[in-house]
Amino acid sequence: MNIAFTFKNFEASDHLKKYARRRMEKMGRFFGKASGLEVGVVLTVDKFRHRCEVTIAGEGLHLSASEQSSDMYAAIDLVVDKVEAQIKKHVSRVKEQRRQARNASVDVFTYNLEADPDEEPAVVGTERFAPKPLHLDEALMQLESIGSEFLVFINAETDRVNVVYRRRSGGYAVIDPVL
Numbered sequence: 306m307n308i309a310f311t312f313k314n315f316e317a318s319d320h321l322k323k324y325a326r327r328r329m330e331k332m333g334r335f336f337g338k339a340s341g342l343e344v345g346v347v348l349t350v351d352k353f354r355h356r357c358e359v360t361i362a363g364e365g366l367h368l369s370a371s372e373q374s375s376d377m378y379a380a381i382d383l384v385v386d387k388v389e390a391q392i393k394k395h396v397s398r399v400k401e402q403r404r405q406a407r408n409a410s411v412d413v414f415t416y417n418l419e420a421d422p423d424e425e426p427a428v429v430g431t432e433r434f435a436p437k438p439l440h441l442d443e444a445l446m447q448l449e450s451i452g453s454e455f456l457v458f459i460n461a462e463t464d465r466v467n468v469v470y471r472r473r474s475g476g477y478a479v480i481d482p483v484l
Contacts, residue, residue, distance in 0.1 A: 306333045306342045313349040321348075321377060328385045329359070335392045342366070348377060357384045366395065406438045406459045436466065444469050445477060 308329050310322065329344055336342060342363040349356040356373040357380040368391045372383035438461040439447065448456040448469055455470035460481065468480040 306330070306336065306344060308344045308346065311345070311347045313347065315348075315350040317348065324378060325357075325381050328381055332361075332385065332388060332392065335389070335396065336364075348381075350377070355380045357381050359384050359388050361388065361392075368392065368395070402464065403438055406464065407435060409435060409459070438464070441467075441469070441479065448477070 306329075308326060310317075310325065325346060325348065329346060332344075333342075342361055345358075345360040345362075347356075347358040349358070353375060354373050355375065355377040356371065357377070358371040359369065361368040368388060370384050370387040370391065372380050372387060374380040374383060434457075436458045438459045440461050444456055444458045444467070447458075448471070455468055457466065457468050459465070460467045463481070465481065465483075467482075469477055470480070472478050
């Protein structure tokens with residue numbers, strides 16, 4: 306998490322800088338250590354009004370909040386509380402989407418390819434399963450581990466049903482339908 310501070314209309318004390326940095330770094334617990342987030346903090350003083358603005362961007366996330374108070378420390382505390390509420394709401398929304406994706410089911414139809422070409426191909430069987438949201442590299446690892454020719458999964462990045470399969474010429478290919 307990269308934190309960039311900007312001070313407008315005043316010189317910040319070392320204590321204020323440390324306090325603000327410590328408060329912003331505590332928000333990192335929601336994202337983990339490997340997050341590539343950019344956090345921009347703008348601290349402004351206009352006469353008796355102290356304003357703190359925070360913008361968080363990265364990994365498909367864009368949050369911003371602004372608060373003002375008669376004390377800069379209070380403004381920092383208020384804006385951190387506001388951003389934490391937005392982060393918690395975002396995290397719960399993502400968890401709910403994953404829960405819904407986990408409960409979704411996809412019908413898979415199996416065809417008999419050795420049938421006579423004159424005959425109409427018939428559906429031999431039907432399987433029902435609930436695909437898991439996976440990233441593409443996880444899907445490839447799972448395809449290798451099960452030893453199958455294809456794998457149907459929900460792409461965690463796009464929330465769409467994808468199929469990854471082995472090509473006869475070697476390598477893999479992905480079917481990603483755009484609706």
